[in-house]
Amino acid sequence: MAEAQEQTHDRAACKRVDDGISRVFQLLGKRWTGPIVSVLVSQPAYFADLRRAIPGISERMLSDRLSELALAGLLVREVDEGPPLRVSYRLTEAGAALEPALRELALWAKTHLPEGSPCTVATRT
Known part of the structure; x- marks a missing residue:
């Protein structure tokens, strides 16, 4: 019986993470990416x-994350010819489609990551 449990455990250990989940978290799991998308869900915004x-x-980090999101096809960078010259960002259809998932994650966080928990305190810098 112990041998059967060990074989089941070995198979479970070899189970791979879904490729889609891996791709999502490689992009959205980066620091600041979620907050950027959540701001843009409601409306386009200037830098x-x-x-x-x-x-x-930081400006550099914001610029880097915006470039990554544009490269992934989740947002569009639009230059408003001046004066003054201004750059705005808006979500594409694919980016806007993240809104229900972000809303669910926010509800989950309110329930399972209450204010003042070690996770929320550590991210406030």
């Missing part, structure tokens, strides 16, 4: 507005 909406993010 400066995004920076103000996400306390603690």
Whole structure:
């Protein structure tokens, strides 16, 4: 019997993570990416507005994450010819389709990661 349990355990240990889940978390699991998308879900935003909406993010990090999201096809960068020259960002249809999942994650966090928990305290910088 112990041998049968060991074989079952070995098979379970070899089970691979779904490729889709891996791809999603490789992109959205990066620090700051979720908050950027969540801000853009409600409306397009200028770079400066995004920076103000996400306390603690540097200009360089915001620029890097926006580039990654654009490369992944989740957002579009639009240059508004000036003066002054301004750059705005809006979600594509694929990016906007994340809204229900983000809403569910926010509800989950309110239930399972209450304010003041070690996870929420550590991310406030």
